[in-house]
Amino acid sequence: MAATKHFHRELEKIKKMILSIGAAVEDRVHLIGKAIESVDDKPAEKIIHDDHEIDEMEVEVEEECLKVLALHQPVAADLRFIIAVIKINNDLERIGDQAVNIAQRIKIMAKQDHHDFVFDYSPMVEKVEFMLKRSLDALVNMDIDLALKVCQLDDEVDDIKNEAYDQIKKAMKRSSDCLGYLINLLLISRHLERLADHTTNIAEEVIYMIEGEIVRHGKNLP
């Protein structure tokens, strides 16, 4: 029953919908990069205010997937694709939540003492943006190599996180009067790490879907 023209139109619609929530989440990540750079509560406020849009898109994608499962009862690769979309959709919504968490932190930081210490998170944000974009490209193009590349980048994000830890810890020793600001600055690296984790989850889901192989838990691909 699954292999009808109508069913394929539905699959295309789901692909478009997941790319659409993906694009909205990419915008948030880009904006959060600007907000971190400037420690500005204007873009932070916008991210918090607009989060309901992502939440609504998530619900629409999941409802559409459930509708297609119930109406067309797909099997094999098509079934796996729809289950992958449901899980990826969930990760995208949580990336949106993380952007909100960072935005709330920035709003607090904008009011805190910080002397002149800065840590430049822009390379970390750029990497996360790159990973997010590529993981979604990998999904719609069924590109396993691209998905594998995304997984590899996770280590580079961890390296920047460790660099942030070292530098901010040193700054804490020097400037114990702005500990509050520095702790928040440190915690931003942990939120960005979680963003990267979610993009890695998306890429792993794509690989799992394509290969039917479990790379999520350390098995090697053939």
Added chain:
Amino acid sequence: MAATKHFHRELEKIKKMILSIGAAVEDRVHLIGKAIESVDDKPAEKIIHDDHEIDEMEVEVEEECLKVLALHQPVAADLRFIIAVIKINNDLERIGDQAVNIAQRIKIMAKQDHHDFVFDYSPMVEKVEFMLKRSLDALVNMDIDLALKVCQLDDEVDDIKNEAYDQIKKAMKRSSDCLGYLINLLLISRHLERLADHTTNIAEEVIYMIEGEIVRHGKNLP
């Protein structure tokens, strides 16, 4: 086709499987509580070593769900239940990952200077354990009131996290020579917060499944 005896046996099997991974994850959370209390790398090592068991159980649950979807093509409430299990299964595996993250942190802390400062995380761990257990009870008993209670507890976990922040920040001012240890102690509160978030996700998924209502994004239940 879905309402056969065989199908209902399959649903019971899936329920048993999700409870089984749930119980394994509960064990990890309990053990991580002990490891935090004693800053002992023995239980930490065990959690890291045994994580593959959770990973394997997650894969088995998902494969079983996909099998049942393909063979029995359930609709309506049964379809929603299986999709909920797939997502909850994913959250359980990530709780396991968080336990590993905390365990790795404890292994580092066991080697760091820390004077005599302690923060008692046991009430926070107990709350998370309670939330995890109740969210799974809510799933198998389709108990919406219990699921709602779990969601409410998330605020109490946040309160303890904020208390940890205040106390540890003060300790940092006093003892700048054990900043490394104190930063790790602070980050444990963030991991525990994430554990609580995952249990809240499970409870919200249960509510969503039962009510067909979207509480995940702030809508009120009737």
